[in-house]
Amino acid sequence: MNPSEFLLNAFAPEGRLRASINLGNPILAGRDENGQPCGVSVDLARALAAQLGVELELVVWDAAGKSVEAVEDERADFGFFAIDPKRAERIAFTDAYVLIEGSYLVREDSPLRDNAEVDGAGTRVTVGKGSAYDLFLTRALQQATIERAPTSPAVVEHFLAHGHEVAAGVRQQLEADAALIGGLRLLPGRFMVIRQAMGVPRSRGEEALRFLAQFVEEMKESGFVAEALARHGIQGASVAPANG
Template identity: 70%
Template sequence: MEFDPSIIRAFAPMGAVRASINLGNPILAVKDASGKPSGVSVDLARALAEKLGVELELVVFDAAGKSVQAVSEERADFGFFAIDPLRGKTIAFSEPYVLIEGYYMVRDASPIRRNADVDQPQHRVAVGRGSAYDLFLTRELKHAQIVRAPTSPTVVQTFLEQDLEIAAGVKQQLEADAHRAPGLRLLDERFMVIQQAMGVPISRGTAAAHALRTFVEEMKASGFVAQALARHGIAGASVAPAG
């Protein structure tokens, strides 16, 4: 695909295009050995900048909520987020490019065995502030109390330090934390499928939103997203079907 000058201006009004990168989700981005952001979202950001024919500037955050806010306030020109209706008030989303599973984790001795056991008044659920599963569980849980950790990578730390009953998050992050802290287990079923998409401020117009959706579909169809997942050794996430 080729972008006409009006689309390029919509994405990069400052000259370079600024990509909001969230390091709070290791499936999407992490710091490499040199300390630079690396991952599927960074690869996609570079590919978009190349197609636009402009320089890329990475605006890096440690939590999804901060990344969303940067794009909503136009301190970044596009970003990588889980689709959510609340975020959709300020951000125009593409179709998802990756699907990620959200799971609950408890202690081995916990009587909680099924997702249906979670939503009880005596239960406290640790989530990452502003994350997709924070937004989802805030709507879905009617009785359990939600306790918000500063970021998604600190969910298990908060869960342990505050002696909470349940931690909620991305399956791969919870599994990694469970290996470092014995005596923890994931429940057997996911509570949500997180649809990771790209997004641009709604204020940039419908043409820019359409161009971003077209770009994402091409990146999926060409095998780019699948190759990026493999290149970065990401297991447990899948390429989203065509939109």
């Protein structure tokens, strides 16, 4: 793909490409031993900048909601998000590049044994504010109450500190917290599959979205995404199937 001048202006109107990176999802991004952002989303951001032939700037956040707002407000030119209809009002999404499982965590002595049992009166479910789980469960749960931690990495700490009944989030993160803390268990299976995609502000136009969508398909087909997941030691995620 050879980007036109129009595309360069659409993606990088300030002359550099600003990528919104969410460190709140460990499957997508984290920090290396030197404290620098790393992960599959960072690798994809660098590959996109190289394809466009522009300088890359990483705009880093500790929570999904903040990362989304940065793109919505055009303080960043694109980002990496779970596809959600609410977010799609202002952000144009590609197809998914990675699929992630969303799971529930409870205390070892909890009476809850199945995902379907979570949506009951008196059950408080802790989620990261503005996360894909927050958006999805706010729509899906009819009887249980949503309680919001400041960020996704703080979910288990918030869940324990406030005595809530359930924590919801990225399976990998919950498994790591359960192993570290003890006395906790994951409910079997998953309550949702998160389709992680790339997105741009809708104001950037259809041509920019088509270019980005084609970029994502190329990165999946070439093995780039699979290699990035393996290189960063990521488990609990899979490469999304090709679009169509």
